[in-house]
Amino acid sequence: MKKYQFRLELQVRDYECDMQGVVNNAVYQNYLEHCRHEFIKTLGLDFAELAERGLNLVVIKSELEYKRSLRSGDRFWIGLILERISPLRYRFRQDVYLQPDDQLVLKGWVTGTGVNAKGRPQLPEEITAALAELS
Amino acid sequence: MKKYQFRLELQVRDYECDMQGVVNNAVYQNYLEHCRHEFIKTLGLDFAELAERGLNLVVIKSELEYKRSLRSGDRFWIGLILERISPLRYRFRQDVYLQPDDQLVLKGWVTGTGVNAKGRPQLPEEITAALAELS
Amino acid sequence: MKKYQFRLELQVRDYECDMQGVVNNAVYQNYLEHCRHEFIKTLGLDFAELAERGLNLVVIKSELEYKRSLRSGDRFWIGLILERISPLRYRFRQDVYLQPDDQLVLKGWVTGTGVNAKGRPQLPEEITAALAELS
Amino acid sequence: MKKYQFRLELQVRDYECDMQGVVNNAVYQNYLEHCRHEFIKTLGLDFAELAERGLNLVVIKSELEYKRSLRSGDRFWIGLILERISPLRYRFRQDVYLQPDDQLVLKGWVTGTGVNAKGRPQLPEEITAALAELS
Numbered sequence: 001m002k003k004y005q006f007r008l009e010l011q012v013r014d015y016e017c018d019m020q021g022v023v024n025n026a027v028y029q030n031y032l033e034h035c036r037h038e039f040i041k042t043l044g045l046d047f048a049e050l051a052e053r054g055l056n057l058v059v060i061k062s063e064l065e066y067k068r069s070l071r072s073g074d075r076f077w078i079g080l081i082l083e084r085i086s087p088l089r090y091r092f093r094q095d096v097y098l099q100p101d102d103q104l105v106l107k108g109w110v111t112g113t114g115v116n117a118k119g120r121p122q123l124p125e126e127i128t129a130a131l132a133e134l135s
Numbered sequence: 136m137k138k139y140q141f142r143l144e145l146q147v148r149d150y151e152c153d154m155q156g157v158v159n160n161a162v163y164q165n166y167l168e169h170c171r172h173e174f175i176k177t178l179g180l181d182f183a184e185l186a187e188r189g190l191n192l193v194v195i196k197s198e199l200e201y202k203r204s205l206r207s208g209d210r211f212w213i214g215l216i217l218e219r220i221s222p223l224r225y226r227f228r229q230d231v232y233l234q235p236d237d238q239l240v241l242k243g244w245v246t247g248t249g250v251n252a253k254g255r256p257q258l259p260e261e262i263t264a265a266l267a268e269l270s
Numbered sequence: 271m272k273k274y275q276f277r278l279e280l281q282v283r284d285y286e287c288d289m290q291g292v293v294n295n296a297v298y299q300n301y302l303e304h305c306r307h308e309f310i311k312t313l314g315l316d317f318a319e320l321a322e323r324g325l326n327l328v329v330i331k332s333e334l335e336y337k338r339s340l341r342s343g344d345r346f347w348i349g350l351i352l353e354r355i356s357p358l359r360y361r362f363r364q365d366v367y368l369q370p371d372d373q374l375v376l377k378g379w380v381t382g383t384g385v386n387a388k389g390r391p392q393l394p395e396e397i398t399a400a401l402a403e404l405s
Numbered sequence: 406m407k408k409y410q411f412r413l414e415l416q417v418r419d420y421e422c423d424m425q426g427v428v429n430n431a432v433y434q435n436y437l438e439h440c441r442h443e444f445i446k447t448l449g450l451d452f453a454e455l456a457e458r459g460l461n462l463v464v465i466k467s468e469l470e471y472k473r474s475l476r477s478g479d480r481f482w483i484g485l486i487l488e489r490i491s492p493l494r495y496r497f498r499q500d501v502y503l504q505p506d507d508q509l510v511l512k513g514w515v516t517g518t519g520v521n522a523k524g525r526p527q528l529p530e531e532i533t534a535a536l537a538e539l540s
Binding site: 052 | 418419420422426435438439442451452453457476477478
């Protein structure tokens with residue numbers, strides 16, 4: 001198992017399951033987004049405040065490999081690693097594991113950037129600083 | 136622009152937009168799923184009926200490249216191409232275009248397979264037939 | 271059947287169904303919201319533009335009576351009547367019918383008001399005018 | 406404040422907020438459903454297992470009074486009271502409070518019943534027993 005910088009524990013809610021009785025594929029993107037937003041809070045950044053200031057963090061690419069389904073009531077955790085891929089782009093490695101035996105549920109890579117109020121690429125300083133520490 | 140086998144026209148609904156005022160990333164997976172389910176109806180297949188019979192079509196990989204945001208009220212269409220990648224796996228190429236000028240919004244690749252009631256890989260005959268026609 | 275001022279036709283999408291195989295209760299609120307926003311466009315009002323201008327239309331009460339479930343692929347329509355209940359409050363009567371036989375699916379009443387950028391109650395002129403015409 | 410039989414603490418996730426920057430009205434139904442399903446687990450009942458056995462708990466009426474908006478990151482709790490209203494019908498009183506000052510966010514009443522595999526009204530014994538204890 002990878003060394004994650006951040007972990008978030010969650011539990012499946014019934015309304016997240018579809019007619020196959022499993023968590024719908026789209027819902028994993030919700031889980032991963034929530035995990036990223038909780039993570040950036042640990043860097044002193046708040047997604048909602050940034051959006052109000054006109055600095056939007058945006059996803060430019062998502063890659064998700066579904067390994068196993070989550071079902072009603074399942075407890076799981078998401079591990080996150082932030083990686084730098086260019087001066088203005090970062091990538092989150094995000095993996096989902098079923099508790100209590102840590103079976104792999106999903107492997108994810110989410111690439112993002114920042115866009116300022118003028119529509120130009122710009123990263124918040126806190127992200128730049130966090131990325132600089134990584135390299 | 137690619138030659139698509141199937142097209143679906145949709146319009147953004149306000150509840151699909153998030154605090155940034157744009158369609159939330161996860162919602163595109165909803166759009167793409169709906170498009171695939173509408174497409175397989177043209178092959179004589181119904182996702183819900185298959186699920187009731189215990190034959191579940193499942194996504195094993197999603198790759199989404201976000202090129203441009205959709206906003207409240209935007210009209211768009213999704214183009215779909217079904218590709219065979221192995222005897223038991225297929226891939227949908229799914230691209231989203233903003234109307235009326237066909238600006239590219241999203242490029243997507245969704246790989247899937249079928250799983251029968253015993254949990255073994257199995258594709259419905261109609262999918263196998265459709266894939267055979269393509270090759 | 272009531273005389274509706276506005277009608278919207280929709281179709282169930284599979285991702286809107288939950289593990290019981292029916293449209294999840296919460297999704298009807300999405301349907302009704304979408305119908306209201308489409309309706310106010312016929313009055314020359316756009317929910318998203320109003321929100322950007324700091325004038326938020328808000329729901330203060332929802333009452334929904336569920337009469338029958340919608341399922342995968344069902345086509346249905348929503349009928350809407352706008353009623354005035356006080357100088358600053360309006361109520362939408364919104365009913366859902368299954369096609370093609372117009373079986374009643376849901377009866378809804380949604381009460382709303384407007385709140386301006388200062389947090390004070392205020393209705394857009396177009397709504398006030400539409401309500402005045404009704405009385 | 407009422408004496409609640411059950412409480413559930415939750416936190417707003419950013420994807421639950423809409424373009425007005427507040428939790429979308431429909432999402433409260435998700436919250437309330439999740440709270441009810443967690444509550445019935447304390448009675449020994451599992452919504453998903455019941456659905457698999459063909460015994461569907463269904464909502465027949467929802468009444469929601471929205472008193473205050475929830476926003477990104479808000480912590481809140483839901484208080485629940487189960488009430489008997491007829492041999493085959495029960496009602497959940499469900500109220501939402503913002504933490505840490507317990508400001509009232511939403512007052513809700515959700516009426517439900519059970520429907521068995523033959524489509525006939527039937528309540529699980531555990532619910533009947535819980536309702537009997539209340540009277």
